[in-house]
Amino acid sequence: MVSLTDGQKATLSPEAIEFLTNIHHVPFAQILAPFIASPRRVPELRRGLVEKTAPGEAALIEKYGLVVEVVNIAGLSVAIITPANVKPEKQNKLVFNVFGGATIMGSPRDRGALTMAAELGVRVCSPDYTKAPEGRYPVARDQCLAVYRELIQKGLPGTSHSPSAPPVPINPADMYAMGSSSGAQVLVSMLLVARREGLPMPTAGLYLCTPALDLSGAGDSMTFNARDRDIMPVSLLTTMVTQNYVPLPGVEVDGMGFGGTTDPLYSPLYADYGNEDGAAPWFPRTVMTVGTRDFALSHGVRFYWKLREAGVEVELLVSEGMWHGFNWNPKVPEALTARVAVV
Amino acid sequence: MVSLTDGQKATLSPEAIEFLTNIHHVPFAQILAPFIASPRRVPELRRGLVEKTAPGEAALIEKYGLVVEVVNIAGLSVAIITPANVKPEKQNKLVFNVFGGATIMGSPRDRGALTMAAELGVRVCSPDYTKAPEGRYPVARDQCLAVYRELIQKGLPGTSHSPSAPPVPINPADMYAMGSSSGAQVLVSMLLVARREGLPMPTAGLYLCTPALDLSGAGDSMTFNARDRDIMPVSLLTTMVTQNYVPLPGVEVDGMGFGGTTDPLYSPLYADYGNEDGAAPWFPRTVMTVGTRDFALSHGVRFYWKLREAGVEVELLVSEGMWHGFNWNPKVPEALTARVAVV
Numbered sequence: 209m210v211s212l213t214d215g216q217k218a219t220l221s222p223e224a225i226e227f228l229t230n231i232h233h234v235p236f237a238q239i240l241a242p243f244i245a246s247p248r249r250v251p252e253l254r255r256g257l258v259e260k261t262a263p264g265e266a267a268l269i270e271k272y273g274l275v276v277e278v279v280n281i282a283g284l285s286v287a288i289i290t291p292a293n294v295k296p297e298k299q300n301k302l303v304f305n306v307f308g309g310a311t312i313m314g315s316p317r318d319r320g321a322l323t324m325a326a327e328l329g330v331r332v333c334s335p336d337y338t339k340a341p342e343g344r345y346p347v348a349r350d351q352c353l354a355v356y357r358e359l360i361q362k363g364l365p366g367t368s369h370s371p372s373a374p375p376v377p378i379n380p381a382d383m384y385a386m387g388s389s390s391g392a393q394v395l396v397s398m399l400l401v402a403r404r405e406g407l408p409m410p411t412a413g414l415y416l417c418t419p420a421l422d423l424s425g426a427g428d429s430m431t432f433n434a435r436d437r438d439i440m441p442v443s444l445l446t447t448m449v450t451q452n453y454v455p456l457p458g459v460e461v462d463g464m465g466f467g468g469t470t471d472p473l474y475s476p477l478y479a480d481y482g483n484e485d486g487a488a489p490w491f492p493r494t495v496m497t498v499g500t501r502d503f504a505l506s507h508g509v510r511f512y513w514k515l516r517e518a519g520v521e522v523e524l525l526v527s528e529g530m531w532h533g534f535n536w537n538p539k540v541p542e543a544l545t546a547r548v549a550v551v
Numbered sequence: 552m553v554s555l556t557d558g559q560k561a562t563l564s565p566e567a568i569e570f571l572t573n574i575h576h577v578p579f580a581q582i583l584a585p586f587i588a589s590p591r592r593v594p595e596l597r598r599g600l601v602e603k604t605a606p607g608e609a610a611l612i613e614k615y616g617l618v619v620e621v622v623n624i625a626g627l628s629v630a631i632i633t634p635a636n637v638k639p640e641k642q643n644k645l646v647f648n649v650f651g652g653a654t655i656m657g658s659p660r661d662r663g664a665l666t667m668a669a670e671l672g673v674r675v676c677s678p679d680y681t682k683a684p685e686g687r688y689p690v691a692r693d694q695c696l697a698v699y700r701e702l703i704q705k706g707l708p709g710t711s712h713s714p715s716a717p718p719v720p721i722n723p724a725d726m727y728a729m730g731s732s733s734g735a736q737v738l739v740s741m742l743l744v745a746r747r748e749g750l751p752m753p754t755a756g757l758y759l760c761t762p763a764l765d766l767s768g769a770g771d772s773m774t775f776n777a778r779d780r781d782i783m784p785v786s787l788l789t790t791m792v793t794q795n796y797v798p799l800p801g802v803e804v805d806g807m808g809f810g811g812t813t814d815p816l817y818s819p820l821y822a823d824y825g826n827e828d829g830a831a832p833w834f835p836r837t838v839m840t841v842g843t844r845d846f847a848l849s850h851g852v853r854f855y856w857k858l859r860e861a862g863v864e865v866e867l868l869v870s871e872g873m874w875h876g877f878n879w880n881p882k883v884p885e886a887l888t889a890r891v892a893v894v
Contacts, residue, residue: 218769219853426561428843428872432775500771500849509843509869510562513888526852526869529771545856 220529223540241447247341250312257313272326276317279365282354285336287316290369295329300382305334306352308389310445311453312340319536320388340452349397383410392419396476414494415550417535418504422477423449424469427506437501439531477510481518493521497546499530525549563872566883584790590684593655600656615669619660622708625697628679630659633712638672643725648677649695651732653788654796655683662879663731683795692740726753735762739819757837758893760878761847765820766792767812770849780844782874820853824861836864840889842873868892
């Protein structure tokens with residue numbers, strides 16, 4: 209249960225207060241986490257999330273006249289979300305979206321993808337990567353990379369929006385990329401590998417929403433926002449990841465052994481974003497959102513300084529009293545403010 | 552006592568860990584605050600601070616060859632700190648500094664003023680305003696405003712650096728302004744009144760360090776950083792302010808009754824920073840620093856959004872695991888990084 213003092217309520221919208229005071233945490237999360245988040249229980253967790261989110265997603269599709277289609281790119285199902293009115297200056301633009309869900313849950317046509325298509329007036333392309341435990345690290349990253357590579361090299365296949373149009377390679381300068389929560393881990397890891405491969409970056413802008421970028425457990429907010437401040441106890445989230453997503457012992461990753469939880473591709477906060485002396489930064493312009501109640505506050509804070517020191521154009525938007533994943537809340541004004549600030 | 556988990560230590564410098572683990576809080580602060588912070592005890596609190604800070608200040612003066620002089624401006628003693636080497640491009644520049652100290656303590660030639668003169672290579676002008684309880688709100692604000700007005704209109708009196716030079720009005724475009732902690736409250740309130748008077752703003756830049764901008768007690772971090780995370784329990788700080796700085800009942804403020812702790816000049820977070828439609832923002836370009844352990848985190852976060860929505864150019868630098876007033880720590884690398892980012 210999330211509790212709020214009068215001083216905390218004074219700086220929140222009524223909608224945010226209602227949201228927070230209606231959060232009910234699993235009791236004894238720290239003790240029960242290994243059972244709740246065991247691989248056997250994952251299908252049930254996924255069903256629970258779908259039940260909770262489906263009505264909101266249907267409402268968004270209806271309200272904004274969004275068209276959701278599935279195409280095959282690089283052998284993977286990919287959701288293409290087309291807004292009723294693509295803004296004229298955004299006809300050629302595309303958001304490459306990596307959904308989140310603690311690595312084990314979530315959907316390529318989730319609230320985040322739908323909201324961005326609707327509010328930004330731009331098409332969203334969202335790979336339906338294999339979630340954990342069926343796909344442990346780096347399966348999702350490699351699947352997303354294959355889709356990204358094909359978009360850049362071959363283009364987007366035809367949809368009902370332009371059924372007869374042959375695929376045209378997407379100009380990286382027209383591509384935004386977006387990752388929420390664990391989706392940001394997949395996305396930034398993907399960009400690091402794309403860079404090694406010599407692929408161009410999505411330079412229209414990178415948007416990381418309450419990003420999970422350090423899966424080692426480090427960070428100030430991983431302690432102070434761990435229990436009764438965020439939407440979920442951190443112990444539950446970390447157990448989801450350690451029991452389902454971490455490579456199994458002895459499995460090769462990227463042609464070598466797994467480098468542990470601070471491996472710079474597994475926890476992209478430990479990677480190097482610098483460039484040769486004098487060269488322009490290679491990492492795209494980045495906007496991040498975090499909340500002060502968010503377990504990922506420290507992830508955002510640390511990644512901000514890391515990118516800044518590498519000369520990358522970066523902005524960190526910290527929102528008062530906001531929680532993990534708050535960006536996509538349709539009712540909370542603080543979320544709308546953060547979304548407006550991105551565009 | 553400030554405690555740290557392994558996960559928190561992992562993202563801090565060894566110097567920061569040493570600093571934090573050596574903090575010892577007054578026990579039973581919430582109960583003892585009214586006694587510790589009573590007006591009768593203020594002289595002792597000031598002496599304690601001087602004893603603690605004098606050696607560090609002397610070391611800074613020695614190390615950087617700073618010249619500290621006192622001049623009279625608008626009837627007030629004002630410290631002028633001149634670095635050994637004023638950078639050529641900064642000969643005409645001046646930092647207008649308002650020191651902090653929970654409204655009851657502090658010095659115009661404190662570590663912050665000395666550090667900025669040394670590291671920025673620019674002269675600092677720092678009014679020795681009357682602290683509380685001798686000067687309750689708005690005494691400090693009005694004294695600083697009188698000094699600011701005279702600097703703009705008449706100029707800086709001669710110092711040993713330029714003894715025979717007649718005072719030359721300071722060009723507001725050459726003036727930086729800086730306020731730390733409660734000094735930020737005084738400074739921003741001063742700028743709001745200066746604006747009403749039609750005085751020009753210090754447009755070289757505004758620097759607010761772990762700023763206290765809401766003296767009403769509101770804010771998420773006022774709760775979650777209240778006890779064992781920051782350098783001092785919030786209960787002690789707020790009692791210092793409520794027992795010494797708040798205007799006494801029935802006293803006129805600005806020609807009227809005091810508007811309470813959310814009065815927009817007393818708690819500048821509640822003021823309006825907008826301008827007429829289409830007009831350029833009137834508030835100067837602002838850089839703020841806060842830390843994730845800082846009770847003022849939410850002050851910085853909320854002021855960031857307030858200024859941003861008014862179209863002001865504003866940057867909020869959030870530092871991982873840092874505490875209130877961390878900016879001026881000479882040994883902690885995180886503090887140096889934040890200072891470098893300002894210039």
